[in-house]
Amino acid sequence: xxxxxxxxxxxxxxxxxxxxxxxxxxxxxxxxxxxxxxxxxxxxxxxxxxxxxxxxxxxxxxxxxxxxxxxxxxxxxxxxxxxxxxxx
Amino acid sequence: xxxxxxxxxxxxxxxxxxxxxxxxxxxxxxxxxxxxxxxxxxxxxxxxxxxxxxxxxxxxxxxxxxxxxxxxxxxxxxxxxxxxxxxxxxxxxxxxxxxxxxxxxxxxxxxxxxxxxxxxxxxxxxxxxxxxxxxxxxxxxxxxxxxxxxxxxxxxxxxxxxxxxxxxxxxxxxxxxxxxxxxxxxxxxxxxxxxxxxxxxxxxxxxxxxxxxxxxxxxxxxxxxxxxxxxxxxxxxxxxxxxxxxxxxxxxxxxxxxxxxxxxxxxxxxxxxxxxxxxxxxxxxxxxxxxxxxxxxxxxxxxxxxxxxxxxxxxxxxxxxxxxxxxxxxxxxxxxxxxxxxxxxxxxxxxxxxxxxxxxxxxxxxxxxxxxxxxxxxxxxxxxxxxxxxxxxxxxxxxxxxxxxxxxxxxxxxx
Numbered sequence: 001x002x003x004x005x006x007x008x009x010x011x012x013x014x015x016x017x018x019x020x021x022x023x024x025x026x027x028x029x030x031x032x033x034x035x036x037x038x039x040x041x042x043x044x045x046x047x048x049x050x051x052x053x054x055x056x057x058x059x060x061x062x063x064x065x066x067x068x069x070x071x072x073x074x075x076x077x078x079x080x081x082x083x084x085x086x087x088x
Numbered sequence: 089x090x091x092x093x094x095x096x097x098x099x100x101x102x103x104x105x106x107x108x109x110x111x112x113x114x115x116x117x118x119x120x121x122x123x124x125x126x127x128x129x130x131x132x133x134x135x136x137x138x139x140x141x142x143x144x145x146x147x148x149x150x151x152x153x154x155x156x157x158x159x160x161x162x163x164x165x166x167x168x169x170x171x172x173x174x175x176x177x178x179x180x181x182x183x184x185x186x187x188x189x190x191x192x193x194x195x196x197x198x199x200x201x202x203x204x205x206x207x208x209x210x211x212x213x214x215x216x217x218x219x220x221x222x223x224x225x226x227x228x229x230x231x232x233x234x235x236x237x238x239x240x241x242x243x244x245x246x247x248x249x250x251x252x253x254x255x256x257x258x259x260x261x262x263x264x265x266x267x268x269x270x271x272x273x274x275x276x277x278x279x280x281x282x283x284x285x286x287x288x289x290x291x292x293x294x295x296x297x298x299x300x301x302x303x304x305x306x307x308x309x310x311x312x313x314x315x316x317x318x319x320x321x322x323x324x325x326x327x328x329x330x331x332x333x334x335x336x337x338x339x340x341x342x343x344x345x346x347x348x349x350x351x352x353x354x355x356x357x358x359x360x361x362x363x364x365x366x367x368x369x370x371x372x373x374x375x376x377x378x379x380x381x382x383x384x385x386x387x388x389x390x391x392x393x394x395x396x397x398x399x400x401x402x403x404x405x406x407x408x409x410x411x412x413x414x415x416x417x418x419x420x421x422x423x424x425x426x427x428x429x430x431x432x433x434x435x436x437x438x439x440x441x442x443x444x445x446x447x448x449x450x451x452x453x454x455x456x457x458x459x460x461x462x463x464x465x466x467x468x469x470x471x472x473x474x475x476x477x478x479x480x481x482x483x484x485x486x487x488x489x490x491x492x493x494x495x496x497x498x499x500x501x502x503x
Contacts, residue, residue, distance in 0.1 A: 019153040034154050041223030042157075 141324020141427020351380025
């Protein structure tokens with residue numbers, strides 16, 4: 001999945017499930033869209049389904065520094081690369 | 089400190105309507121809110137009772153997602169009626185968030201719909217490897233979900249009392265809220281209870297042979313409180329909220345005094361968890377009168393708990409007769425209209441009683457056609473009739489042996 005495709009998927013989730021209005025990649029999630037820690041946990045569950053694998057507790061805690069949609073995309077790509085490297 | 093406590097706003101969602109106009113109309117026209125039990129794809133085929141006190145009309149919930157995400161169906165009901173009483177009250181946000189307004193609100197067991205979804209996920213997707221149980225499912229289903237979704241939505245910072253005593257959940261909430269104001273701990277309280285559509289509760293009572301089964305083809309003919317042909321309770325859903333305020337403060341700010349809470353009693357039978365207890369109920373009714381400094385002769389109307397079980401109605405009638413003697417006030421079992429709205433029943437029945445006081449009438453027990461001789465020692469409201477009810481008792485009893493009685497007096501602005 002390209003970054004553009006990933007962005008489209010994430011934005012679709014944010015619009016449909018989190019009722020974001022006109023999200024932009026660098027919007028501050030909390031300040032602009034009222035995204036809170038409960039939402040972050042819900043989003044992580046959706047990211048797990050998107051990726052097709054479970055995140056570890058440590059990986060989930062790393063997601064707590066996410067502030068923008070671009071941060072979400074970076075995070076997903078990092079998790080994906082970690083799994084790709086771990087796969088022989 | 090001992091202060092008078094006023095009821096200044098109420099709202100109810102019931103199987104016979106939402107809001108004063110619809111509910112009064114149903115009470116006056118003898119409309120039943122009992123409908124066929126809806127198939128849930130899980131339990132209903134195994135349940136003998138096929139009736140439910142159903143809220144079968146659309147409710148215009150309009151909650152933003154930031155609130156909805158922690159709310160199950162029961163919290164939707166609770167926040168709707170709590171929002172109604174706050175809107176009607178005219179209280180400003182400074183007061184609402186001052187810590188002087190609290191919430192006493194409950195439900196039988198949170199949101200069984202959400203709990204059922206959790207278990208469904210758990211058992212069906214155990215091996216999927218993903219955390220399919222939502223992060224907020226606990227917040228949506230927990231036993232105090234109604235109370236804290238109300239505080240969250242309206243930025244209420246006072247004390248929280250989350251009652252959870254089955255059928256006395258709502259009456260306890262109002263009673264404990266009354267005491268919080270009376271003794272100066274809070275200046276105002278939003279009190280009430282809610283319960284959502286739930287077949288699990290029907291199954292529980294069905295197992296205990298306590299549910300009505302003989303009128304499955306004619307749901308509107310059951311429950312039948314005090315009637316010779318009564319055959320058990322009908323589980324229902326709904327919500328009720330009342331705003332209680334320190335009487336003097338409410339008068340000062342020009343709030344309408346719909347009623348005054350005069351007294352409250354709450355006891356336990358100290359023994360059996362299911363069987364009604366004549367001694368315990370009688371003591372509760374007497375204690376409430378004492379708390380309100382009333383004599384039995386001063387009470388005009390009793391809203392009986394009267395679930396339409398064989399033993400429960402008979403014991404309650406005996407208790408009323410023991411306390412009120414030959415001059416029993418008019419007695420109605422309002423569950424004849426709504427079914428047993430579980431945790432919400434105390435709040436809903438107080439609100440229905442208040443509406444009848446305001447409109448100047450009394451509704452009889454729906455479906456009471458032939459009084460059971462074991463329930464005949466009290467004065468049943470004979471028909472829908474004009475009545476200037478000044479003081480009323482609202483009686484509720486619950487599994488676990490919990491008994492409550494609230495006494496209210498019609499307010500100066502009740503019409």
